[in-house]
Amino acid sequence: MNKEAYIWAENLxxxxxxxxxxxxQEQVFYRLGNNPxxxxxxxxxxxxxxxxxxxxxxxxxxxxxxLDTLESAEAFRKLPAxxxxxxxxxxxxxxxxxxxVLQTGNNKNHFSWWKxxxxxxxNFEIL
Numbered sequence: 001m002n003k004e005a006y007i008w009a010e011n012l013x014x015x016x017x018x019x020x021x022x023x024x025q026e027q028v029f030y031r032l033g034n035n036p037x038x039x040x041x042x043x044x045x046x047x048x049x050x051x052x053x054x055x056x057x058x059x060x061x062x063x064x065x066x067l068d069t070l071e072s073a074e075a076f077r078k079l080p081a082x083x084x085x086x087x088x089x090x091x092x093x094x095x096x097x098x099x100x101v102l103q104t105g106n107n108k109n110h111f112s113w114w115k116x117x118x119x120x121x122x123n124f125e126i127l
Contacts, residue, residue, distance in 0.1 A: 007118070008115070008116060008117060010044060010046070010047055010062060012059065012114065013062070016058075016062065017063070017099075017102065023101075024101055025095065026094075027094055029066035029092055029094055030068070030090065030091055030092075031090045032088070034088060035126050037124065042064060042115060042121065046061040046062045060112050062114070063112035063114050065111075065113075066101065066112075066113045067110055072107065073127075074089065076110075077089065088127070090121075090124055091125040092124040097118050098113075098116055
């Protein structure tokens with residue numbers, strides 16, 4: 001699917017997601033969240049904090065962070081800002097209809113995920 005075919009979960013800036021973002025094909029990703037997951041766990045930083053300045057592009061601020069290995073998710077959970085939040089690791093399978101992803105940042109296992117309005121958390125496991 002090309003990005004024009006999606007209805008996004010939230011308003012995105014023009015030229016967002018980036019052209020090089022791709023649709024996952026039954027790909028496993030990990031995200032930190034509550035146990036059990038709640039809708040808030042799948043809101044972007046911008047939606048959670050509409051007036052905050054982020055050190056990333058507005059496009060990336062409207063994405064969700066996911067990781068492609070369990071080891072990276074475990075390391076992410078140990079970061080100082082997250083260490084004391086008692087977050088679960090949510091293992092999920094993303095498909096083409098769930099949105100687009102792109103590797104971002106310095107960690108090769110970190111991806112930004114622009115969530116489609118069609119996304120429903122169904123294939124997941126709490127680790």
